[in-house]
Amino acid sequence: MKTKKHSIFFFLFLIISIGWTQNKQKILKVSEDVNGGVKVVKNIVDINGNLEVKISKEELLKRIENDYPSFAEQIELKNRINLLNKALENQEKIYTVLEKNIRTAAQDKSLNDYVFDFMSEIEDTDLENRYNSLYYEWDTLSDDNDDKKVGYELYILRKFNAYNKNLGKSLSNHTGQSFDISILAFLKNKQGGDRVHIENFDSYSEREFHRVQRWVTNISPEQKKELEAIAKKANTLNESAASFFDSLKSDIENYIPNLECATSLKYDIKTFLDDSNVESNITDALTKDIEVLQKKYNGIFDLLSISKEDISSWSITRPFDIIEEVKRLNDFKDDIPTLISGFQFTGLAITDIKNEVSTLVDKLNKCEGEIQSGVEYLIKLLETLKLEQTRYIANETIGEEVYKFSFDNLPDTGYINLEGSGKRDNGDGLEIQLVITPKSGDDKVDEQKKRILEKRTLTMQLIGLRSETAVGIIMADSFNENNFLPIEDKRFLYAPSAALLLKIGSRNSNLYNDFIDFGFGLAISTPDFDTDGTPEFGAGLMLTAFKDILSVGINYNVTLDTPYWSFGINLPFTLPGIPINKVD
Amino acid sequence: MSLQNTTEIPLNDDALALRMYQQLIDSDKIIMVILGDSSSIQKGLILADKLTRQITTNETLVVMWIGNHTTLKNELEPILKTADIIQVDTPYKEIKAFCFTKHPRKVNTRIHLNGSLSPFRLTKLFREAIKNS
Numbered sequence: 001m002k003t004k005k006h007s008i009f010f011f012l013f014l015i016i017s018i019g020w021t022q023n024k025q026k027i028l029k030v031s032e033d034v035n036g037g038v039k040v041v042k043n044i045v046d047i048n049g050n051l052e053v054k055i056s057k058e059e060l061l062k063r064i065e066n067d068y069p070s071f072a073e074q075i076e077l078k079n080r081i082n083l084l085n086k087a088l089e090n091q092e093k094i095y096t097v098l099e100k101n102i103r104t105a106a107q108d109k110s111l112n113d114y115v116f117d118f119m120s121e122i123e124d125t126d127l128e129n130r131y132n133s134l135y136y137e138w139d140t141l142s143d144d145n146d147d148k149k150v151g152y153e154l155y156i157l158r159k160f161n162a163y164n165k166n167l168g169k170s171l172s173n174h175t176g177q178s179f180d181i182s183i184l185a186f187l188k189n190k191q192g193g194d195r196v197h198i199e200n201f202d203s204y205s206e207r208e209f210h211r212v213q214r215w216v217t218n219i220s221p222e223q224k225k226e227l228e229a230i231a232k233k234a235n236t237l238n239e240s241a242a243s244f245f246d247s248l249k250s251d252i253e254n255y256i257p258n259l260e261c262a263t264s265l266k267y268d269i270k271t272f273l274d275d276s277n278v279e280s281n282i283t284d285a286l287t288k289d290i291e292v293l294q295k296k297y298n299g300i301f302d303l304l305s306i307s308k309e310d311i312s313s314w315s316i317t318r319p320f321d322i323i324e325e326v327k328r329l330n331d332f333k334d335d336i337p338t339l340i341s342g343f344q345f346t347g348l349a350i351t352d353i354k355n356e357v358s359t360l361v362d363k364l365n366k367c368e369g370e371i372q373s374g375v376e377y378l379i380k381l382l383e384t385l386k387l388e389q390t391r392y393i394a395n396e397t398i399g400e401e402v403y404k405f406s407f408d409n410l411p412d413t414g415y416i417n418l419e420g421s422g423k424r425d426n427g428d429g430l431e432i433q434l435v436i437t438p439k440s441g442d443d444k445v446d447e448q449k450k451r452i453l454e455k456r457t458l459t460m461q462l463i464g465l466r467s468e469t470a471v472g473i474i475m476a477d478s479f480n481e482n483n484f485l486p487i488e489d490k491r492f493l494y495a496p497s498a499a500l501l502l503k504i505g506s507r508n509s510n511l512y513n514d515f516i517d518f519g520f521g522l523a524i525s526t527p528d529f530d531t532d533g534t535p536e537f538g539a540g541l542m543l544t545a546f547k548d549i550l551s552v553g554i555n556y557n558v559t560l561d562t563p564y565w566s567f568g569i570n571l572p573f574t575l576p577g578i579p580i581n582k583v584d
Numbered sequence: 585m586s587l588q589n590t591t592e593i594p595l596n597d598d599a600l601a602l603r604m605y606q607q608l609i610d611s612d613k614i615i616m617v618i619l620g621d622s623s624s625i626q627k628g629l630i631l632a633d634k635l636t637r638q639i640t641t642n643e644t645l646v647v648m649w650i651g652n653h654t655t656l657k658n659e660l661e662p663i664l665k666t667a668d669i670i671q672v673d674t675p676y677k678e679i680k681a682f683c684f685t686k687h688p689r690k691v692n693t694r695i696h697l698n699g700s701l702s703p704f705r706l707t708k709l710f711r712e713a714i715k716n717s
Contacts, residue, residue: 151640
């Protein structure tokens with residue numbers, strides 16, 4: 001039993017160790033300038049930061065050899081040539097000094113240094129074995145041989161030089177697969193994404209300069225508008241809870257006004273069919289036509305509802321799916337005019353119900369017109385999305401602006417200035433891709449065969465202290481009610497509230513940044529405890545959590561001279577019957 | 585075997601061994617020390633002796649051969665410890681060869697018992713000692 005336990009622990013340890021080791025062997029190392037120093041980034045970077053992307057050529061070579069052996073031969077040859085070129089860097093100087101019979105102390109020192117450097121370059125490579133072989137080759141030559149007379153070190157250097165030239169010839173005659181290496185960076189956000197410029201790796205211009213402000217002290221125009229809307233809503237809420245639900249319902253109904261005709265058309269068709277005159281004169285063909293139309297309008301109603309519902313929440317997920325939905329809706333509605341014409345043609349042929357048919361056709365045409373304009377409006381709205389989608393897809397290709405490198409001229413480091421990457425928000429992603437692209441016979445890059453060697457996805461976040469403003473609705477409960485007349489049977493009153501919060505962005509935890517996200521600060525609110533229609537002024541301290549969804553505050557109503565506590569639940573979505581929504 | 589630039593340290597006369605060692609140390613020569621008496625070491629010794637004449641340098645290169653790890657241990661071990669060549673995982677008995685610079689005498693690297701006394705390694709040891717002299 002004990003052995004079993006130990007085995008489980010051992011395997012767990014092994015798995016973790018392997019995972020750790022693999023995690024260590026990354027080709028791309030991303031670092032960030034932090035307080036004058038450089039800090040290796042795990043997953044989170046400062047949203048206004050300067051990044052360094054370093055490439056480990058050693059790991060890159062290993063990965064290529066392992067994943068794409070057909071490319072490795074070329075690298076092997078290039079590597080060897082590079083190594084030899086570096087080792088033989090001072091060969092001319094060595095020849096000059098070696099050939100002298102008498103050397104000064106300085107010349108002798110230089111010679112020793114050059115030879116030592118050469119040896120250090122080839123140490124622990126297979127060229128070290130070649131050196132030994134060449135020594136023994138030289139040693140076996142007879143003393144009369146001219147090569148023997150030059151000394152073994154000169155002999156070995158000459159042989160290495162000849163070998164290097166042969167390698168160069170082999171490389172130029174190399175027929176194996178060649179490739180390019182590039183690095184791409186993308187900004188990933190709710191709207192899709194955009195390219196991010198990497199100095200040394202592409203010629204993209206930087207996007208608009210945008211610094212995400214650390215100290216925000218004003219509420220934005222959107223927040224102001226929201227605060228006004230909340231104030232109105234809070235008044236309504238405090239007057240009557242029941243009427244609030246009705247007003248919310250009507251808000252939703254007003255949101256989709258052009259669907260009313262599809263609903264009323266159902267009754268119009270029913271009234272038409274129930275008409276005694278129609279009933280006694282209708283033909284089977286007309287019944288069939290009207291049924292097809294009825295089904296069509298029901299379908300349109302359903303599709304439009306779904307699309308509108310999705311659009312109202314599209315910022316959360318899958319924006320591009322909506323385009324497909326509206327496309328389906330557009331196709332679906334296309335044959336309505338034909339169906340109406342068919343119905344009209346069949347109906348008007350029956351003289352006794354000519355008037356009833358005309359009235360219904362008018363209504364059908366009117367509704368068709370409304371649906372047509374509704375769909376057109378949706379299409380217009382989605383054209384913007386479509387543009388984003390096209391840009392998003394285009395972004396995935398490498399593009400001519402991205403430099404393509406071979407293994408030997410690949411820069412070691414690239415630099416990203418996030419402030420030059422356009423508009424960003426906390427939580428947006430930065431994706432860095434290392435790609436390898438095989439070249440075709442005519443030396444052109446085949447983008448279809450692009451392969452991602454490594455992908456790093458980082459989250460951008462304002463690291464450290466920052467301030468944020470938040471508006472929302474709170475439920476306020478006063479501690480004593482001596483100075484005013486409270487509403488009977490009501491403990492909590494709704495009130496609009498605005499807060500200036502101090503928050504901390506973590507460099508290590510996405511869970512904290514994306515979910516826990518505590519905030520603490522000053523809050524003001526305008527409750528109406530005495531319900532005289534004039535809001536009072538309250539100020540206090542507020543603690544928020546979970547992206548400001550939850551808030552608790554202790555406040556003082558300055559107007560009525562009474563303390564009160566409050567809480568708020570500002571969920572990031574609305575539902576009929578829930579009098580609260582998300583704050584920004 | 586014919587060794588021209590090699591001093592063989594006697595293994596059964598400590599006083600003589602010390603005297604010969606001191607004489608070499610006091611000289612102005614670059615000294616390679618080879619320890620042990622196995623056949624591979626003997627081959628390496630012949631090679632090192634040849635290299636003293638084949639390496640192109642103005643310096644005088646010589647070899648000191650000590651056939652075991654006991655003789656002159658008291659003299660050599662502290663020097664190798666100071667040079668961080670002897671460590672927990674590399675005791676004195678696992679050292680096969682090293683090279684003294686000229687005065688002040690220093691040792692920079694060594695060839696381990698598992699290493700090879702190849703032309704490359706021996707040349708590099710000599711070249712390194714010349715560089716640091």
